[in-house]
Amino acid sequence: MASTPANTAAAPVEVTPPPEANLLIHLSTVSPEALEPALANLALAFPGLPLTVAVPDIAPNLTATNSFNTFQLFPYTPAATSTTSWILTAADYFNTFKLAQERNAPACLLLGAESHTMSPESIRNLGAAALSNSDLAVAHYHPRPHEGLLNSAIFYPVTRALFCARPRFPLALDLGLSLRMAERLATVAQRFTAANQEDALIWPVSEAAVAGFPITEADIPHRTAPQPAATDLNALLGQIAGSLFSDVESKAPFWQRARATVPARTITAVPGPTEPLNVTSMLESFHLAYSNLHEIWALVLPPHTLLGLKRLSVMPQEAFRMADNLWTRIVYDFILAYRLRTINRGHLLGALTPLYLAWVASHLILVHSGIPAERHIEELAIAFETDKPYLVSRWRWPDRFNP
Amino acid sequence: MWQQVELALSQSAHRALVTLANFLPGLLALMLAVLIMTAFGALLAVLLRRLLVAIRFDERLTRNPLISLDWAPSHSPTLLVTRGVFWAHVVLGGLIGISAFDAAYAGNSQMSFFLLPYLTHSVGAILLFIAGTLLARYLARTVLIEAVNARLHYARFLSIGVKWLVLVLTTAMVLDHLEIGGTVVDLAFGILFGGIVLTLALAIGIGSRDIVSRSLERNVDTEVLPGDPTYKPPITHETLRHF
Numbered sequence: 001m002a003s004t005p006a007n008t009a010a011a012p013v014e015v016t017p018p019p020e021a022n023l024l025i026h027l028s029t030v031s032p033e034a035l036e037p038a039l040a041n042l043a044l045a046f047p048g049l050p051l052t053v054a055v056p057d058i059a060p061n062l063t064a065t066n067s068f069n070t071f072q073l074f075p076y077t078p079a080a081t082s083t084t085s086w087i088l089t090a091a092d093y094f095n096t097f098k099l100a101q102e103r104n105a106p107a108c109l110l111l112g113a114e115s116h117t118m119s120p121e122s123i124r125n126l127g128a129a130a131l132s133n134s135d136l137a138v139a140h141y142h143p144r145p146h147e148g149l150l151n152s153a154i155f156y157p158v159t160r161a162l163f164c165a166r167p168r169f170p171l172a173l174d175l176g177l178s179l180r181m182a183e184r185l186a187t188v189a190q191r192f193t194a195a196n197q198e199d200a201l202i203w204p205v206s207e208a209a210v211a212g213f214p215i216t217e218a219d220i221p222h223r224t225a226p227q228p229a230a231t232d233l234n235a236l237l238g239q240i241a242g243s244l245f246s247d248v249e250s251k252a253p254f255w256q257r258a259r260a261t262v263p264a265r266t267i268t269a270v271p272g273p274t275e276p277l278n279v280t281s282m283l284e285s286f287h288l289a290y291s292n293l294h295e296i297w298a299l300v301l302p303p304h305t306l307l308g309l310k311r312l313s314v315m316p317q318e319a320f321r322m323a324d325n326l327w328t329r330i331v332y333d334f335i336l337a338y339r340l341r342t343i344n345r346g347h348l349l350g351a352l353t354p355l356y357l358a359w360v361a362s363h364l365i366l367v368h369s370g371i372p373a374e375r376h377i378e379e380l381a382i383a384f385e386t387d388k389p390y391l392v393s394r395w396r397w398p399d400r401f402n403p
Numbered sequence: 404m405w406q407q408v409e410l411a412l413s414q415s416a417h418r419a420l421v422t423l424a425n426f427l428p429g430l431l432a433l434m435l436a437v438l439i440m441t442a443f444g445a446l447l448a449v450l451l452r453r454l455l456v457a458i459r460f461d462e463r464l465t466r467n468p469l470i471s472l473d474w475a476p477s478h479s480p481t482l483l484v485t486r487g488v489f490w491a492h493v494v495l496g497g498l499i500g501i502s503a504f505d506a507a508y509a510g511n512s513q514m515s516f517f518l519l520p521y522l523t524h525s526v527g528a529i530l531l532f533i534a535g536t537l538l539a540r541y542l543a544r545t546v547l548i549e550a551v552n553a554r555l556h557y558a559r560f561l562s563i564g565v566k567w568l569v570l571v572l573t574t575a576m577v578l579d580h581l582e583i584g585g586t587v588v589d590l591a592f593g594i595l596f597g598g599i600v601l602t603l604a605l606a607i608g609i610g611s612r613d614i615v616s617r618s619l620e621r622n623v624d625t626e627v628l629p630g631d632p633t634y635k636p637p638i639t640h641e642t643l644r645h646f
Contacts, residue, residue: 350548
């Protein structure tokens with residue numbers, strides 16, 4: 001049935017707003033100086049869309065100008081406040097859900113500190129991913145070989161092997177969340193905020209995996225990662241790896257049953273490192289630890305792994321290579337010792353630091369020899385997947401003899 | 404004269420046997436009280452353990468959101484409760500035994516006057532020794548790991564030094580608590596403690612020489628102006644970013 005021009009003029013014009021218009025953007029950890037560039041970047045990412053951007057009431061003149069371009073600025077007083085700004089914490093997830101619930105937003109973007117360094121296309125991709133069928137959209141960054149090493153060595157392979165989840169950055173700084181995902185994360189966060197642990201870390205990928213929510217990744221090629229206030233590696237490892245190990249412990253009934261295999265990732269060619277290699281200090285740390293911490297490692301690691309470390313300690317720098325299965329066993333045995341409290345947990349994570357540095361040295365030597373970093377990390381992740389039965393077996397029967 | 408010596412000896416032996424005869428029932432009562440209460444505690448712990456396992460106490464407690472404590476499998480709540488009950492009975496047995504021991508003597512008895520405080524002091528000394536040993540072990544391990552991660556080559560030496568400092572302090576406290584040794588212990592403790600501190604200070608001072616010189620060299624390097632003909636730009640290495 002064709003409509004006449006008169007009919008068309010008389011009928012009210014129904015303009016369907018694009019789905020992005022319903023998106024709530026939460027800049028939870030934005031600094032007062034970075035606020036304007038962040039908003040300008042969002043304006044470029046979503047031109048002309050009447051989005052709501054929630055910002056903590058940090059800037060003194062924020063309440064005076066409650067709109068920026070076409071955005072509706074929504075300054076709010078956080079229900080829970082966190083002192084950590086370089087990473088998303090329990091307080092951020094809790095506040096995001098409260099805001100999304102108040103604004104009836106079906107999905108929200110939670111952007112971490114220095115989000116203004118992302119390109120508008122990247123933010124748009126993340127927004128589109130958040131509004132797709134997925135409940136969790138995780139940013140996929142492209143770090144250089146010497147960046148994000150903790151993630152490559154421990155967080156990614158462990159999360160992928162145990163929770164059968166694909167995201168390369170399980171603790172990403174930028175996330176897209178559906179309302180139900182935000183609610184789930186807020187429920188977990190509330191346990192921490194109720195105990196005055198607003199700075200506690202939450203692992204959204206494992207939460208989504210346990211809940212059976214679909215997860216997707218959004219490509220973010222360039223982004224400046226905020227650096228932790230404490231530069232001490234021990235403190236960093238204790239905080240983040242400790243949190244991951246606790247998360248693994250609390251979700252043991254799930255991951256012991258999870259069997260799916262994550263499809264192999266396509267490795268894109270990236271230019272190799274140009275700067276000279278300097279791993280001497282890391283190897284010194286490892287050698288010093290080998291001669292001093294051996295008796296502590298012997299409480300945690302089985303004899304076969306200790307033998308592997310002995311061989312590693314006599315390798316010359318040029319040939320220094322920690323086998324993927326050796327590193328896998330080390331991480332799994334430390335997870336087990338964390339669960340069993342074989343030694344004090346602070347001591348345990350402190351004893352892991354030199355072993356991690358040995359892995360970093362081995363990884364960098366390998367990358368400088370021409371092997372793409374991402375390929376090595378994929379191989380490592382596969383080694384973690386292959387060796388998962390060892391962890392499951394020892395988790396269930398910790399006292400069984402393991403040579 | 405021999406008669407007097409004989410009399411003195413027989414009176415002395417008689418007094419010693421009487422004291423021993425008075426002492427033994429009290430000691431027997433103490434031992435019996437401890438043994439009976441220990442056996443009773445063990446029996447109660449076994450029954451309680453079965454009951455807690457039957458009602459799935461561990462699972463209920465873990466599921467309770469109000470109690471957000473982490474329990475290791477080797478230190479489950481059930482095990483903690485049953486061990487608590489057992490040791491409470493042992494301590495109760497000890498208290499009953501000491502009370503019985505005390506009651507076995509007259510109030511002005513010399514034996515009771517000396518032995519009873521010594522017995523209670525011994526319990527305190529044992530607890531002090533256990534706590535000191537545990538603390539020494541914990542601190543030694545903490546120092547060792549932190550020193551290794553700070554790349555101090557004398558990490559083990561430092562750790563052993565800290566361990567012995569705490570052990571010497573504990574031993575001195577235990578001996579003082581038991582009132583053994585008198586001023587000799589104070590003197591020996593002062594010499595030993597001071598000696599260990601001095602040794603550690605010297606070792607750290609000499610061992611840190613390289614670190615200090617490296618730090619000073621680094622400062623001097625940064626103060627050299629690029630216009631200086633002897634200036635060579637340092638080779639830049641990529642900064643590692645762990646997160």
